[in-house]
Amino acid sequence: MKQRVGSLLRERFDRDVVLEKPKDRSFGHFSTPIAFSLAKELRKSPMLIAQELSASFGEADMFSAVESVQGYINFRLSETFLDEYASWILTNPDQFGKDEKVQKILLEFVSANPTGPLHIGHARGAVYGDTLLRLGRHLGYDITAEYYVNDAGNQIDLLGLSIQLEGQATILNQEVEWPESFYRGEYMTDLTTKAVAHFGVEILTDVTRQRELALWAKESVMELIVQTLGATNIHFDTFVNESSLYAQWDRVMSKMGEGVYQKDEKIFIASSQKGDDSDRVVVREDGRPTYLAGDIIYHNQKFERAYDHYINIWGADHHGYIPRVKAAVDFLGYDSSKLEVQLSQMVSLLKDGEPYKMSKRAGNVILMSDIVEEIGSDALRFIFASKKSDTALEFDVEEFKKQDSSNPIYYIQYAHARIRTLVAKSELSTQEIQKSALKGLSADADSLLFEALLLPEIIEDAFHSRQVQKLTDYLKSLAAKLHKFYYDCRIIGSEDEAKLLKILEVVALSLKTGMNLLGIEAKDRMVREEEEA
């Protein structure tokens, strides 16, 4: 819709035109302040320019009115145009907001270490990434969702060791000397029991089999992670194991040419030439690669797979790491501007206004699975989608258990369910509703319809700005408009029943499509929890 108006104006004025939603709907559906920017070149007052420009329209059937107000040019879409659009999407509901973008994108997210279950911080990145994925795919982008599994390095050794120690302490009842850091929590107890069942008790004391044990345990942890993600409607297309990459090291290193050099028995990457604070070690004196080495091979492999664009979602504590990876991509001979890193900030949880208790049982973290169990996947997804991912977020789990308007999930679901029950109650057939011509609408009805038809613009904007909260904001405000409309205007039995229901069908479709893009299922009926029992 906005695109069509935009391209029309671009043709007319021969330049990009800023289109905005007027603060006050009585001004029209769209407006542009273009006269202000033209004022300087044309050496005329904005008011005059706006008047002349608006007078030059009038004949276009897309608009029913074009007016100038204090330098702004306001456009009002014609009812015919809105009606055609509404009819079209109601007969092609799957196409609402769809587009046909052609880019291939690799989206890497979560990538949590396979050494323990996901915690609440991971959940945020997971939801953010998956929401972007859904939005992008809806727009037609060919996106691969990838999980990078860090199954190499110290942490994996530590995983093996931790299981052995856990087993020695709890199963063999031996005195154990615990290292400074090790993995703990309920899942470790489970893992240990399973390991003994699988390998026999000998595995607990055989130092030479630590790695074997660790690699087995990793698979088990990954299953747990995949399961937790699945419970939140998050699924990956591909998993890349860090351990599988090192065979390519020599080839990748020679590919970087001058980008790497040897010094003090170590190998460095000259990332300081590319804007990093200093050069970084990629291979230690003893020949063991650093974490960065793995990431270099991984990114080389990503670029060899030839996508048009790459998005990484990282925890915000890794932001200092961006320059060195970009430097590596540059040295590998690829365009590092194709690599985009989005950060996901910290989450702090409250319960009844107090800090949420970290469970000792889980190893002093808040588990994603616990929160999903407590407030549900829908609520969790909604909260995390509703705030910019790169700013810190604090929320109270109790807020999202309430079943009233203070809980946006219920508020939006209720709006959708209200429409569904209304339509079910009406004597009119779907045919009659969809065929009715939208003419002579009240200002409120027109405004509601227009708002519902705005969804495609919101999807586009939310994806391209990577700000998925624009979608949740939109759904909240559309639901609010619906509730108000419902309250003000009697629908069943009114002489406009068919028209009004047609508009409401568009609203319902918009809400449902939006919720699905958030990974939330729209309900046709609301059921109170206590009624279920």
Next chain:
RNA sequence: GCGCUCGUGGCUCAACUGGAUAGAGUAUCGGACUUCGAAUCCGGCGGUUAUAGGUUCGAAUCCUAUCGGGCGCACCA
């Protein structure tokens, strides 16, 4: 110390990326069910957009400085 980032009603967040009178929710106070689901709606209170300068037709948004919070500054991942 250096780098990144954020600072908007009591609280949680918006503001179309430089545009019209800075908006929602929550809290609080007060109203609306013999009518399509009150899981809803309406109204009141609450702001010098951290502070001080600057840029221009126009600034919460851009620039500079100051103050305050967060994160990072590994041969850990």
